Amino acid sequence: MLELRNVSKHFGGVVATDDVTLEVALGEVHALIGPNGAGKTTLIAQISGMLSVDAGRVIFEGEDITRLPAHARVRAGLARSYQVTSIFRRFSVLENLALAVQARSGSSFSFWRPLAAETALVDEARALARDIDLHEKQDVAAGMLAHGEQRALEVGLALATRPRLLLLDEPMAGMGPQESARMIGLIERLRSRVTVLLVEHDMDAVFRLASRISVLVNGRLIASGAPQAIRRDPEVRRAYLGEDLAA
Amino acid sequence: MKRVLACFVVLAAFPLVMQAMDNLFYVSLASRMLIYAIAATSLNLALGYGGMVSFGHAAFFGAGAYTVAILATEGISNLWLAWPAAVVVAAVAALMIGAVSLRTRGVYFIMITLAFAQMVYYIFVSLKEYGGEDGLPLPGRSSGLPLSLADDVTWYYLVLALFAATLYGLYRLSRSRFGRVIEAIRENEVRAEAIGFPVYRYKLACFVLSGAAAGLAGALIANQASYVSPSLLHWIQSGTLMIMVILGGVGTLWGGALGAIALLALEHLISDYQIDWLERLAPNYQDHAGLAVGVVLLAIVLAAPQGLAGMLSGKRRA
Numbered sequence: 001m002l003e004l005r006n007v008s009k010h011f012g013g014v015v016a017t018d019d020v021t022l023e024v025a026l027g028e029v030h031a032l033i034g035p036n037g038a039g040k041t042t043l044i045a046q047i048s049g050m051l052s053v054d055a056g057r058v059i060f061e062g063e064d065i066t067r068l069p070a071h072a073r074v075r076a077g078l079a080r081s082y083q084v085t086s087i088f089r090r091f092s093v094l095e096n097l098a099l100a101v102q103a104r105s106g107s108s109f110s111f112w113r114p115l116a117a118e119t120a121l122v123d124e125a126r127a128l129a130r131d132i133d134l135h136e137k138q139d140v141a142a143g144m145l146a147h148g149e150q151r152a153l154e155v156g157l158a159l160a161t162r163p164r165l166l167l168l169d170e171p172m173a174g175m176g177p178q179e180s181a182r183m184i185g186l187i188e189r190l191r192s193r194v195t196v197l198l199v200e201h202d203m204d205a206v207f208r209l210a211s212r213i214s215v216l217v218n219g220r221l222i223a224s225g226a227p228q229a230i231r232r233d234p235e236v237r238r239a240y241l242g243e244d245l246a247a
Numbered sequence: 248m249k250r251v252l253a254c255f256v257v258l259a260a261f262p263l264v265m266q267a268m269d270n271l272f273y274v275s276l277a278s279r280m281l282i283y284a285i286a287a288t289s290l291n292l293a294l295g296y297g298g299m300v301s302f303g304h305a306a307f308f309g310a311g312a313y314t315v316a317i318l319a320t321e322g323i324s325n326l327w328l329a330w331p332a333a334v335v336v337a338a339v340a341a342l343m344i345g346a347v348s349l350r351t352r353g354v355y356f357i358m359i360t361l362a363f364a365q366m367v368y369y370i371f372v373s374l375k376e377y378g379g380e381d382g383l384p385l386p387g388r389s390s391g392l393p394l395s396l397a398d399d400v401t402w403y404y405l406v407l408a409l410f411a412a413t414l415y416g417l418y419r420l421s422r423s424r425f426g427r428v429i430e431a432i433r434e435n436e437v438r439a440e441a442i443g444f445p446v447y448r449y450k451l452a453c454f455v456l457s458g459a460a461a462g463l464a465g466a467l468i469a470n471q472a473s474y475v476s477p478s479l480l481h482w483i484q485s486g487t488l489m490i491m492v493i494l495g496g497v498g499t500l501w502g503g504a505l506g507a508i509a510l511l512a513l514e515h516l517i518s519d520y521q522i523d524w525l526e527r528l529a530p531n532y533q534d535h536a537g538l539a540v541g542v543v544l545l546a547i548v549l550a551a552p553q554g555l556a557g558m559l560s561g562k563r564r565a
Contacts, residue, residue: 071443071444071446074441074442079442079443080441086437086438087438088431088438090434091431091434099427099428099431099442100443102424102427102428103439103443103444104443108427108449109424109425109452110423110425111419111420112419112420112423114423115422116422118424158441161442
């Protein structure tokens with residue numbers, strides 16, 4: 001479904017992603033792991049079109065999208081969430097979600113007709129709020145939500161664009177165990193609807209969710225395979241996993 | 248809604264009262280205020296609603312004014328031709344300036360819009376056949392209506408109608424799909440792009456609409472005094488419009504209008520009346536009217552950080 005061919009990115013002399021070739025298959029939860037600074041977020045930004053690709057190609061559902069602008073990739077079915085929560089803080093939960101639905105449904109170069117008349121947008125936003133378990137807070141301003149709730153909305157915004165491939169950049173960042181468990185539950189529920197590329201540090205979550213794992217170190221992909229194979233891979237253990245998985 | 252209605256009733260009754268008091272000067276001053284209210288409202292669309300701090304709005308205001316003046320000099324004074332032309336010229340200028348400027352952010356955007364506006368200013372200064380630095384008098388106010396616009400009361404009502412239309416347009420826009428998108432872009436541009444909005448196009452459209460409305464205000468100001476000069480395009484004019492918006496309330500429906508009316512009223516009050524107790528306190532203060540206006544503005548902005556509109560409504564900004 002998604003194919004990266006020899007994708008690279010340099011910032012001056014610093015190599016962020018280096019000749020990455022990777023395939024995400026339809027229906028899988030593909031985890032991308034690696035130590036801090038390995039280039040995971042850079043790669044997500046390159047896939048979503050926020051950062052340009054210096055060399056290589058990005059192919060989504062058979063189409064070369066290497067030069068497609070970010071907003072057009074969303075329309076093509078590729079959405080991302082952010083590691084650092086990026087929501088519309090002054091909008092309510094419902095307004096956030098309705099906005100993302102609006103982005104997908106028809107042109108917004110409409111200057112006269114009141115938005116309030118479009119009940120379909122709000123109806124879908126309500127359903128989404130229920131999906132991400134925020135329906136009881138749907139009228140609360142997003143900036144006032146608890147951290148875990150903001151993280152859920154973060155994923156909800158991406159989900160509202162009805163992606164076929166969802167890029168989740170550390171959805172559990174900064175979460176306590178309880179909040180993490182809820183997020184894992186949410187991703188579990190999503191996996192039947194959407195293919196997921198998941199960047200995550202929480203190894204429990206990764207091994208619970210992932211059907212395949214790729215490992216990025218210093219911008220290079222050093223391994224890609226089934227969780228059990230990755231767990232045993234000596235190079236991965238040396239570079240990243242250390243002893244915390246030996247047990 | 249009741250307050251809005253009351254406001255327009257007062258505005259509509261104003262010239263009748265002044266006529267009764269035989270004081271038509273104030274009708275003319277009020278028309279001027281309403282024209283600036285349209286201009287400031289147009290800037291508020293870009294600055295307040297769209298979050299684009301344009302420091303070159305005088306370019307569109309002035310371009311609209313000069314379009315009407317130049318057409319009138321060439322014998323075209325029909326408002327059905329000249330005014331739409333002014334709007335189109337301003338919109339095209341906004342499209343060109345915006346297309347380049349909107350590729351930058353923050354301070355760079357402020358500086359590049361300022362630079363473009365100054366370029367437009369010098370273009371009109373150099374147009375010797377249209378008055379150059381001295382400006383260009385119009386043969387008279389535009390024609391094309393069954394009523395003569397030379398009459399100040401008729402003129403006032405036409406300006407009032409266009410002011411109401413502008414405000415209603417902004418009201419509708421702010422509640423439309425488009426309005427929601429530009430609000431979202433102001434709030435979080437990166438995420439707006441990431442959920443699928445072509446941010447640049449929306450900002451450019453907002454900027455062009457804003458410029459077009461400023462062009463309409465320009466067409467009116469040219470008629471107001473039947474005279475245009477390059478000072479309409481000077482950066483000080485851009486600054487004045489910006490002060491009006493900040494004073495009135497950034498991103499509020501009435502912000503531009505309140506700011507424009509308040510600032511012009513203040514300037515008039517300070518430079519045209521001698522206030523005895525103030526004269527005793529600060530002798531010859533009228534020679535430093537700019538400074539006096541500045542002090543009062545500072546006080547208002549400190550007392551009402553959300554602007555006059557925020558003070559009056561007591562609600563959060565739009």
